[in-house]
Amino acid sequence: MPSPLENPFPKVLDYSRQGVEAPGTRRPGQTGHYQNGLWGLITLEKQNHIRTVPDIFNLGYSLAKDQPFLGHRKVLSRNPLTFGEYVWITYAQADERRRNLGSALEILFRDGVLGGGEYPTVGIWSQNRPEWQIIDNAISAYKKVSVSLYDTLGKDAVEYIIGHSHLTVVFVTLEHIPTLLSISRRIPMLKMIVSIDDLSEEIKKVLTAWGKVLNMDVKELRELEAMGQANRLEPIPVVPDDLVSICYTSGTTNNPKGVLLTHGTLATAAMSNLHGADISEAGCLISYLPLAHIYERNSELNVIAVGGRIGYFTGDPLRLLEDAQALKPNFFPSVPRVLNRVYQMAMLAGQVPGIKGYLFRKALETKLNRLHETGINTHAFWDKLVFRKVQAVLGGQIKLLTCGSAPISADAMDFLKVAFACDVVEGYGMTENCGTCTRVWPFDPTSSGTVGAPQPCNEIKLVDVPSMGYTANDKPNPRGEICVRGGNCFSVYYKDEKNTRETIDPEGWLHTGDVGEVDSVGRFKIIDRIKNIMKLSQGEYVALEKVENAYGGAGVLAQLYVHGDSLQSYLVGVVVPDPEQFAPLVTRVTGNKVGPTDLAALLAASKDPRVRDCVLDELSNHARKVGLKGFETVKKIHIELEPFSPENGLLTPTLKLRRRDAYEKYKAELEALYSSPASNGGAAPKL
Structure with a gap:
């Protein structure tokens, strides 16, 4: 059964009206307000399926209760390290575990064992794995606030975020427990460390004793689940305005900023992203981009909303292609660093002398010409003879490949479209708007090099940047700082009034710091950055x-x-x-x-x-x-x-x-x- 949130693109698209200016919205020094040319401007209130993050899980559960949900590859051998096929838990099994864990958290906060800060914050410090989603869903279902720690953060940033968000409990993988114990005296608010990994009797004895000296309780995830199972509580109702997460942006110079995300902002982003997304209840995503980053988190919420599957990589980037070939995903969210590598490696094939190099170059030329003329990126002969080998690198069943986080060249995007012969989408977003701002339309012959039209939940305008010579009156296309507004946008940096004032103006516009231009059909292109000048x-x-x-x-x-x-x-x-x-x-x-x-x-x-x-x-x-x-x-x-x-x-x-x-x-x-x-x-x- 398809998800009620799915809104596919019509078979025939008018590419000349991808983004449209709302009449009467132009002002001096800025463009008018651009909206999605197909769906206009949508809000949570215009649909009755989801309002909050638990609603997203509940919708997926209703569509696929006994179907596979979260998967990982089973370890067959430790020496050498080898993995088998994917094994899965269902939506029903995940629901049971989130209720058990959420009940335990509610009891611990209610009884004063945990808490004491402005918000009931709960930390997660782990690579992507099924438990990450179970923990996060337990947090949101029981009205707690998640704080994600990047798996690669150094001690200083971890210490800062724990203190800044007043974390009293952090769920961590085994390798991070010594780090937290070693800095515990500098983060006195932290009272409990919960190991996501099962601990051997010997290791648990050592860590528990170490923690006791530091007045730190070291527990295992399975202990909290057992506690909640014995004292089951119902999930706590939440509303769209309730805070669900403090998502810290990874600062390139200063301390990271804490973006306050509500249930409504994340739900709005998921609702918007499912307009035109080629994800069905049979869809399968491979999870390897950091879940602490909004891009991956958003992608997984989209899959959950349609009752799809999420397969987690083994944790080793060098095994990613092996994982993809084992999983055979349909949905591959990615970033330019990964996709440029695929592009560069494939281009080497065109330099091979002889018939192989000739066939590759001929296939690429033929498909690129067809793409630019018609938008069609499939070819019965060349896909079978040449490009199925490229497609097999990611498992051979990709239907949707997305690229975000940083710019990618038009040449690389065109290659990916013809090589994978699927919907290849470049989008634009940031933590502050839940990773949702613009996206390209499918099979648009000339979309490469742009980030597409406004998402249905957004309105976008360009504001003059006089110091850099960009204005809304520039020819042939208006240019200026990209400002976005919508139900997916945040309103406050946590404990940071200065940066909040600089980013959100009195009318609620989020000033991105990126300079864009908008073309005659309403597609945006990132052309510059106000910072680092x-x-x-x-x-x-x-x-x-x-x-x-x-x-x-x-x-x-x-x-x-x-x-x-x-x-x-x-x-x-x-x-x-x-x-x-x-x-x-x-x-x-x-x-x-x-x-x-x-x-x-x-x-x-x-x-x-x-x-x-x-x-x-x-x-x-x-x-x-x-x-x-x-x-x-x-x-x-x-x-x-x-x-x-x-x-x-x-x-x-x-x-x-x-x-x-x-x-x-x-x-x-x-x-x-x-x-x-x-x-x-x-x-x-x-x-």
Whole structure:
């Protein structure tokens, strides 16, 4: 039985009216208010199926009570670590567990064992796994407030969030328990640690004794479930305005900000996302993006609302493709970092000499031409002969592939559309609007490079940014800061009046800090960022994130940190090359055969001026292709083989660059780039 929230796109779409301006809404210095061209502006009150997060679970339960819900791969061997097929629990089994756990939490808060802060907050610090959803659903069903800790957060951020949100209990995986115990004296509000993993008798004895010394209660998840089962309470009614989560944004410079999300904001986002989403009750999502991030959390709420399945990856990114092939998902939410890797690897296939390379290039050319002319991304012959091999990488049954979190190049999006021959959706959102703002329409021939039209729950306007030269009167398209309003938008940063005032204006508009333009059919495109603007010595302003994003499709590039100095006239950068593309380049330049796993040879080559100049030439060619201005292009580079990651402190858990930390790490190399004579490839041209 289909979900009553599903609203499919009609078979025939009018692509000329994807976003429309509401009449009479224009004002000086801003565009009118754009709404979805098909559904207009919708609200929770216009439907009677969901109002709150528990309503979403209850709807999925009613559709698929005895059907598989949460799955994981069973461990077959620890040495070596091997996994079997997916095993599942049903909606009914998950309901039983959430009621048991929620009852225990309510008793502990009611009796004063836990609590004492402004809100009844409950922390979750874990990689994605079935228990994450069970815990979160128990929290929302019993009127508690979840606080997610990123699995890759360092001690400082964990300590800050626990203190800031007054967490008295945190559900954690085993490896995090020693961390919490070691900092317990600095977070005196924390009273209980609950291990999601079952503990051996010996380990539990040690951790319990350690906790007792620190006045910390260490328990197991199964203990709380047993407690709740013996003292079962009914779920506590909630309303849309009740707080359900404090979702902390991963700060790139300062402490993370706590976004207050209500039941209504998350329910509105789910309702909106199911307008046009190709997810059915038989749908299956693979969960690997951090559940503490709004993008993945939102995606899983969408699947739950239709009674679908969620299969969790093993926790090892290197096994993700293996997990996908075992699960065979229909729904693959992703990010440019993952999808660019798929794109770059596939492009290497087109460089293979002989008949294989020719067939790939011919198949790609044929399908791209058809896509651009008609929007059709399938081809009976080429899909079977060539692209089914690409599709098999993700299990071979993908129907919906989504991309968010950061920009992706139009070329990469076009490739993904023809390679996977399914609905490939780029969208735009942020924690503050529950990851829901715009999305592209299916099979739009010219949507790549845009983030699409307003979601049905949103209205969007562009506001002038005079300091950067963007105005609502720009030709051919209006440009300005993207501002969004709707039932999915937050209204307060927790204990942060200053940032709240700077982000939400008196009329309720959320100022995103992103600069966009809107085309003649009502699709939006992200073109710049107001933050991270610096001025070069000759007076030109440069948006560093914009430059980094523009280089994103360069073949040899895996990651890039762009740096500018206001006393200098040009930009420099730290380049992390893709080994699969870097190795052939090194071989070509040096004449010595080098493989992508020969780290010693690649490291030596990274210091070779000839190799560095060749990489810079490729980047410069790409910069010209995407239309970067002369002063926006990187003129000198340092090549680094170690990828930026949350583990080495250079990326946030949502994979955004920590600029301050990157600068500190590469300060010496950056200063050397500015002080050294320009190489052939790195000479700063006249601007």
